[in-house]
Amino acid sequence: MRHAQPLIEAGVCYGALDVAADPVATRLAAQTMAELLPQGVQVISSPLQRCERLANDLYGLRPDLTYKTDVRLAEMNFGCHEGQRWDSIPQSAYEAWTADFWQHRFGGSESVAEFMGRVEQVWQVAQALRAEGVPQVWITHAGVIRAAGLLAKGVGEVRDATLWPAEAPAFGRWCRVGGGVGQADRQAVSAMTVSRETPRHRPELQRLADPAEGFAGQVAASAAA
Numbered sequence: 001m002r003h004a005q006p007l008i009e010a011g012v013c014y015g016a017l018d019v020a021a022d023p024v025a026t027r028l029a030a031q032t033m034a035e036l037l038p039q040g041v042q043v044i045s046s047p048l049q050r051c052e053r054l055a056n057d058l059y060g061l062r063p064d065l066t067y068k069t070d071v072r073l074a075e076m077n078f079g080c081h082e083g084q085r086w087d088s089i090p091q092s093a094y095e096a097w098t099a100d101f102w103q104h105r106f107g108g109s110e111s112v113a114e115f116m117g118r119v120e121q122v123w124q125v126a127q128a129l130r131a132e133g134v135p136q137v138w139i140t141h142a143g144v145i146r147a148a149g150l151l152a153k154g155v156g157e158v159r160d161a162t163l164w165p166a167e168a169p170a171f172g173r174w175c176r177v178g179g180g181v182g183q184a185d186r187q188a189v190s191a192m193t194v195s196r197e198t199p200r201h202r203p204e205l206q207r208l209a210d211p212a213e214g215f216a217g218q219v220a221a222s223a224a225a
Contacts, residue, residue, distance in 0.1 A: 030057035079107025
């Protein structure tokens with residue numbers, strides 16, 4: 001499940017930046033999940049407050065579930081670019097990332113390889129628990145959800161920025177990784193799809209409210225602009 005709408009200006013780069021989410025939207029998302037989740041589910045949350053608040057609200061409604069926090073479910077860390085406007089980041093930074101999408105640390109803190117590696121660790125544990133009949137719900141970020149979707153398809157490495165997935169749940173929405181869109185969210189499919197065409201034009205950088213909102217496509221488009 002993805003956190004609710006963050007309280008941050010559109011067009012600002014935020015991944016590891018610990019910004020709050022809209023409290024009303026967070027509560028509504030928690031109420032939706034509280035009604036849907038069966039007993040025995042293990043809830044794992046990113047430690048960033050936009051996710052942790054959602055987990056806390058869910059706990060208040062469903063104290064019967066098991067909860068824990070895992071730092072490996074945090075969004076990708078964009079280092080020195082955190083808190084900066086996407087359109088203020090030097091073109092050379094995008095070009096360097098595009099040239100080595102898998103290994104380059106955009107912003108100096110974390111590469112896609114390192115990001116995928118930590119998500120895969122949690123994914124492997126989740127698969128083992130699923131085999132034992134213990135389902136998990138992750139309260140996390142678009143980038144993590146996309147990474148999990150790749151892992152579900154057996155893809156553990158992405159060296160070409162244009163191959164990074166474009167789709168993710170909308171803020172406060174959820175999906176069943178490996179099982180398609182959540183049944184209750186089928187009416188919101190149009191809101192969940194992030195167009196691959198959007199980042200092709202540099203002014204569209206200002207629409208990027210979440211760094212994982214197709215960040216790979218952003219890099220490729222920026223380098224080609």
